[in-house]
Amino acid sequence: MDAIARSPAPVWHRPQLIENRWLRITVAAAVLGYLWLALSSVDVDWTRVVEGMARAARLFAGFLQPDFTSRWSDIQQGLIESLTMTVCATVFGVILALPIGLGAARNLAPVWLYGVCRAVIALARSFQEIIVAILFVAMFGFGTFAGFLTLSLSTIGFLSKLIADDIEEIDPAQVEAIRATGGGFWQVIDYAVASQVTPRVVGLTAYQVDINFRESSVIGIVGAGGIGATLNTALDRYEFDSAAAILLIIIAIVLLCEYASGWIRRKVA
Amino acid sequence: MAVTIGADGAQHWRRLTPDEQRWRWFGWLALVAVAVLCWRIMTADTIWAFVENAPQQAVDIFGRMLPPRWSYAGQLWKPLWDTLNIATLGTLIAIVIATPLGFLAARNTTPSVAFVRPLALFIIVGSRSINALIWGLLLVAVLGPGVLAGIIAIALRSIGFIGKLLYEAIEEIDDTQVEAIRATGAGPGQVISYGIWPQILPAFATIAVFRWDINIRESTVLGLVGAGGIGLALESSLNTLAWPQVSLILLMILSTVVVSEWITAKVRRAII
Numbered sequence: 426m427d428a429i430a431r432s433p434a435p436v437w438h439r440p441q442l443i444e445n446r447w448l449r450i451t452v453a454a455a456v457l458g459y460l461w462l463a464l465s466s467v468d469v470d471w472t473r474v475v476e477g478m479a480r481a482a483r484l485f486a487g488f489l490q491p492d493f494t495s496r497w498s499d500i501q502q503g504l505i506e507s508l509t510m511t512v513c514a515t516v517f518g519v520i521l522a523l524p525i526g527l528g529a530a531r532n533l534a535p536v537w538l539y540g541v542c543r544a545v546i547a548l549a550r551s552f553q554e555i556i557v558a559i560l561f562v563a564m565f566g567f568g569t570f571a572g573f574l575t576l577s578l579s580t581i582g583f584l585s586k587l588i589a590d591d592i593e594e595i596d597p598a599q600v601e602a603i604r605a606t607g608g609g610f611w612q613v614i615d616y617a618v619a620s621q622v623t624p625r626v627v628g629l630t631a632y633q634v635d636i637n638f639r640e641s642s643v644i645g646i647v648g649a650g651g652i653g654a655t656l657n658t659a660l661d662r663y664e665f666d667s668a669a670a671i672l673l674i675i676i677a678i679v680l681l682c683e684y685a686s687g688w689i690r691r692k693v694a
Numbered sequence: 695m696a697v698t699i700g701a702d703g704a705q706h707w708r709r710l711t712p713d714e715q716r717w718r719w720f721g722w723l724a725l726v727a728v729a730v731l732c733w734r735i736m737t738a739d740t741i742w743a744f745v746e747n748a749p750q751q752a753v754d755i756f757g758r759m760l761p762p763r764w765s766y767a768g769q770l771w772k773p774l775w776d777t778l779n780i781a782t783l784g785t786l787i788a789i790v791i792a793t794p795l796g797f798l799a800a801r802n803t804t805p806s807v808a809f810v811r812p813l814a815l816f817i818i819v820g821s822r823s824i825n826a827l828i829w830g831l832l833l834v835a836v837l838g839p840g841v842l843a844g845i846i847a848i849a850l851r852s853i854g855f856i857g858k859l860l861y862e863a864i865e866e867i868d869d870t871q872v873e874a875i876r877a878t879g880a881g882p883g884q885v886i887s888y889g890i891w892p893q894i895l896p897a898f899a900t901i902a903v904f905r906w907d908i909n910i911r912e913s914t915v916l917g918l919v920g921a922g923g924i925g926l927a928l929e930s931s932l933n934t935l936a937w938p939q940v941s942l943i944l945l946m947i948l949s950t951v952v953v954s955e956w957i958t959a960k961v962r963r964a965i966i
Contacts, residue, residue, distance in 0.1 A: 439888075459782075463778075463779040463782065463783055464783070466775065466776065466779060466841075467779065467783070467841045467842060467845065468840070468841070469840070469842050470838055470840065473837065473838035474837050474838065474842075476838075477835075477836040477837045477838055478836075480835060480836050481836045484832065484835070484836060505735060506736070508732070509732040509733070509735045509736035510736055512728060512729060512732040513729065513732050513733050513736055516725075516729045551948060551951075552944070552947075552948070553911055553912075553914065553915050553947075555827065555915040555918065556915060556928075556944065556947070559918075559932065560755070563751070563755055564748045564751045564752050564755065565744055565745055565748050565751075566741060566744035566745075568739060568740060568741075569736050569737070569739070569740065570736075570737065570740045570744075570745060573736060639823075639825060640825075642825065642828070643825045643827045643828060646827060646831070646918065646919060647918060653827075653828075656828065656831065657831065660831050660832065660835050663835065665835075668832075672824065672828070675823070675824070675828075676820065676823045676824065679823040680819065680823060683823075
């Protein structure tokens with residue numbers, strides 16, 4: 426009794442993230458070492474930065490007083506390009522993504538088709554849209570067509586993968602049931618598979634419209650058409666009030682797309 | 695679902711009622727009409743001769759790309775290191791800014807739902823809706839070309855992403871643990887440190903690693919607008935039509951992305 430009463434009250438310590446003390450110190454040292462190396466390799470031209478502050482102020486002023494009018498015809502042209510590109514690429518991409526997604530689902534497709542479709546998906550996903558856009562611009566010339574193809578490819582990469590993963594997760598009992606009634610391949614797809622994945626596909630398509638518009642606002646920088654080209658020109662000329670107007674329009678449309686796609690996804694989910 | 699009774703008295707099952715069928719038909723018609731209209735507007739300025747010529751162009755370009763100019767690799771290590779730093783430092787800065795922002799934006803931890811929360815949400819949304827390349831364009835115009843513009847561009851873009859996912863994670867925590875810590879007489883700092891933080895730590899780590907992976911991809915192209923990294927080499931090789939160098943850079947980007955994906959998968963498995 427006496428001994429217990431006299432022993433100090435146990436103090437609880439929160440457990441360490443890494444139990445081993447030496448490992449902990451090594452990791453911390455490695456992180457600090459990397460940070461030192463990384464930060465020392467960033468060379469900053471401070472005179473240029475100071476010079477830039479005036480531009481930053483003008484940019485900020487531009488946001489307070491955006492100039493929609495003096496470049497309006499360019500902005501309008503860019504917007505129409507971006508929006509039409511988004512619609513066409515989404516429609517075309519979905520039309521292609523559906524069969525590829527079906528083919529890439531292991532529970533429906535034969536092994537060879539599964540392999541081919543998964544390879545197509547991997548290829549479509551492996552490069553950034555911007556890089557794809559550069560290559561397409563080199564092949565198809567400047568303009569919206571190259572952008573349309575870029576967005577279509579990224580739509581295929583994103584949608585087919587998710588559709589395939591969804592199809593692989595469907596309830597096999599329904600497929601079995603339709604098959605048991607003597608349903609053929611297309612009837613199985615129509616009544617057992619499509620009815621299970623359609624809500625998800627609709628939701629993903631709405632999300633893809635959102636993504637495609639965002640992307641369409643940057644691929645113009647490398648010449649693939651759209652509002653990005655207009656923005657690039659405005660910034661090259663240091664017309665910050667026009668650039669601010671374009672950015673505000675992009676933000677507004679992105680928000681609109683996001684809310685619309687969120688609403689559709691909630692509706693169908 | 696609709697059952698109709700035919701002239702012979704037999705029941706016919708249909709998936710949709712006639713009304714639903716009409717609406718669906720109308721919806722599809724509208725969709726096709728919009729798509730066709732957009733297609734016509736979009737391709738109004740397309741020069742079809744270029745498009746017809748494209749397969750030939752593609753063969754030509756890929757012919758020029760091969761073989762990659764391996765000797766050029768020596769000049770790429772420095773830009774690759776810059777790219778890595780842009781992604782990593784950008785992510786770190788974003789984490790430092792986004793973490794308090796997440797707490798301010800979450801409904802259950804914000805000091806004021808009426809004022810602070812909308813402000814935090816506004817910052818999150820504004821950061822998210824502008825692509826890293828556009829941030830890069832702006833920052834290069836302001837700060838001048840270089841790695842610094844790239845780091846800040848990546849950071850500004852990531853704040854919204856990390857902030858959004860973080861505040862959603864905070865809103866989903868188990869309140870009873872917070873309640874328990876508070877019942878011991880803990881102050882707000884202790885509640886966050888013992889009641890909230892341990893609960894969101896796995897989500898936080900996953901979000902950070904996930905964003906780092908995305909940032910590696912994005913930082914490879916930031917150089918196209920002058921914001922440093924391997925994209926600068928890509929831009930100059932493209933401008934001089936040095937296709938064997940372009941193919942080498944693309945291979946390098948691809949392998950960097952694959953490695954970063956592998957690291958991400960490893961780390962994520964270790965965390966969860």
